[in-house]
Amino acid sequence: MTLLEELKFRGLINQVTNEEKLEELMKKESIKLYCGFDPTGDSLHIGHLLTIITLRRFQLDGHRPYPLVGGATGLIGDPSGKNAERTLNEQNVVEHYSDKIKAQLERFLDFNDENGAMLVNNYDWIGEMSVIDFLRDTGKHFSVNYMLAKESVEARIQSGISFTEFTYQILQSLDFYYLHKKYGVKLQIGGSDQWGNITAGLELIRRMYGTEEGDREQAFGFTIPLVTKADGQKFGKTEGGAIWLDPEKTSPYEFYQFLLNTDDSDVIKFIKYFTFLSDKEIEDLETEVLKRPHERAAQRRLAEELTKFVHGSEALKQAENITHALFGKGDLKSLTAKEVEQGFKDVPSYDVKGEKRNLIDLLVEAGISSSKRQAREDVNNGAVYINGTRCQEVDKEVEDEDKLEGTFTIIRRGKKKFFLINWKK
Numbered sequence: 328m329t330l331l332e333e334l335k336f337r338g339l340i341n342q343v344t345n346e347e348k349l350e351e352l353m354k355k356e357s358i359k360l361y362c363g364f365d366p367t368g369d370s371l372h373i374g375h376l377l378t379i380i381t382l383r384r385f386q387l388d389g390h391r392p393y394p395l396v397g398g399a400t401g402l403i404g405d406p407s408g409k410n411a412e413r414t415l416n417e418q419n420v421v422e423h424y425s426d427k428i429k430a431q432l433e434r435f436l437d438f439n440d441e442n443g444a445m446l447v448n449n450y451d452w453i454g455e456m457s458v459i460d461f462l463r464d465t466g467k468h469f470s471v472n473y474m475l476a477k478e479s480v481e482a483r484i485q486s487g488i489s490f491t492e493f494t495y496q497i498l499q500s501l502d503f504y505y506l507h508k509k510y511g512v513k514l515q516i517g518g519s520d521q522w523g524n525i526t527a528g529l530e531l532i533r534r535m536y537g538t539e540e541g542d543r544e545q546a547f548g549f550t551i552p553l554v555t556k557a558d559g560q561k562f563g564k565t566e567g568g569a570i571w572l573d574p575e576k577t578s579p580y581e582f583y584q585f586l587l588n589t590d591d592s593d594v595i596k597f598i599k600y601f602t603f604l605s606d607k608e609i610e611d612l613e614t615e616v617l618k619r620p621h622e623r624a625a626q627r628r629l630a631e632e633l634t635k636f637v638h639g640s641e642a643l644k645q646a647e648n649i650t651h652a653l654f655g656k657g658d659l660k661s662l663t664a665k666e667v668e669q670g671f672k673d674v675p676s677y678d679v680k681g682e683k684r685n686l687i688d689l690l691v692e693a694g695i696s697s698s699k700r701q702a703r704e705d706v707n708n709g710a711v712y713i714n715g716t717r718c719q720e721v722d723k724e725v726e727d728e729d730k731l732e733g734t735f736t737i738i739r740r741g742k743k744k745f746f747l748i749n750w751k752k
Contacts, residue, residue: 328606329354330388336606337599339381341519341550344529349514349547353390357442360385360514360549361393361506363449363499364432366401366424367416370573371431373563373582374518374554376637377600379435381516381551382444384603391442393512394432398425398450400499406492407479407520415491425450431572435636445510449502465501466494468534469527477523496527503528504535507546516549525550554600557592572637579638580669583646586630587623591616594625602632645669652715659715664732667747671737676747683726686711686718695738695746705740712739 331350334340343349352358362378364371371379382392401421416424429446436444474480477496480488503525506512515525525548532546554562563570570585571577577585589597595613598604604612612625635643649670651657662670677693687702689695690711696702705711706721713729714737725748729736736748 339551341552344548357389359391359512361395361512362516363395363397365397366428369424369427370571373570392444396425396448398448399453403495405495452505479523496524499524500528500531504531514547519550519553522550578669579642580646580649583630583634587626589626591620598629664734667735671747674745674747678749678751680751683724686723695740710741
């Protein structure tokens with residue numbers, strides 16, 4: 328199975344220019360390809376992961392990726408998929424975002440072997456360009472009619488689009504031309520919303536060289552589908568916001584749980600998209616979904632593979648430990664302080680100073696029970712658990728033996744109401 332055939336099997340080809348010729352070229356030589364990531368925030372999110380993984384697939388097939396951080400285009404803003412003007416960030420902010428995104432990309436692609444990825448930043452060539460050079464050497468190759476016909480622009484004509492965002496497609500086209508000329512990059516990949524920008528880049532390359540033929544001028548565009556769930560909603564969005572690749576913004580446990588909760592109707596599609604499992608392994612998991620959906624084997628495999636890829640083996644182990652302790656038959660007392668922080672990030676918490684505290688007083692102070700009378704009733708009825716163990720001692724002193732790594736005590740009232748006691752020195 329060739330790479331393009333595999334990408335088709337996985338449902339990863341949305342649009343491609345001159346597929347036959349691209350297939351022929353990829354059989355003949357190791358090609359160079361790129362994908363751009365604009366630094367509009369300090370972290371990429373799970374929606375970016377599909378293009379990163381696709382770059383990785385090309386690299387494993389012997390091709391060389393050029394991940395591009397848009398230090399220049401990030402100062403402008405891409406109108407694609409937006410119904411209003413973006414807020415422009417200051418240059419120092421974009422530079423900070425660029426550094427963070429570079430560090431993330433370096434975790435997912437191999438930069439060391441002969442096909443090692445090469446990280447580039449378009450501020451290096453666009454930032455030093457004068458307005459005159461931009462208008463004379465690049466702008467002259469774009470007709471206003473051609474630019475207006477692009478979907479990203481056409482969708483904004485009624486609501487309004489600034490000249491700044493209007494020129495974004497020219498800047499991205501310039502990226503493709505520059506990388507093609509300097510490094511011999513012949514393929515740009517991106518999400519389906521980037522098709523207009525990608526084809527504009529192909530048009531610029533054709534016009535700059537003044538020919539449509541010739542080995543040097545060969546260039547191709549390729550888009551992958553927008554990742555949506557079976558209900559039509561965009562993948563990667565939750566009530567709490569986006570699922571980030573930065574563990575400080577979305578913990579490995581939250582990341583794992585998000586994937587573990589994938590619907591049966593979506594899980595095989597996402598396994599094809601996001602994992603490197605073989606077609607036989609995927610076929611077996613598909614059978615599991617049909618025959619034993621309650622066991623959620625496919626969801627666990629998706630969560631395992633992707634959490635490990637993004638956060639590493641140790642973080643995956645932590646996420647599994649937390650999940651087992653909270654939802655399986657695991658012991659809460661086995662959790663480390665770091666795992667408690669991840670697993671109980673969103674539960675009510677209460678800071679306590681001192682070495683110990685009477686349980687009844689603590690339940691009232693922390694807002695777990697409404698009064699001392701209610702607290703005593705809760706304890707007597709067996710509704711209070713300390714680190715997973717039922718406690719029915721109304722005179723119980725919560726002390727060192729009840730602190731996980733000397734830092735946290737997990738109190739549960741009833742079946743599902745968790746509270747976190749944070750012991751301050």
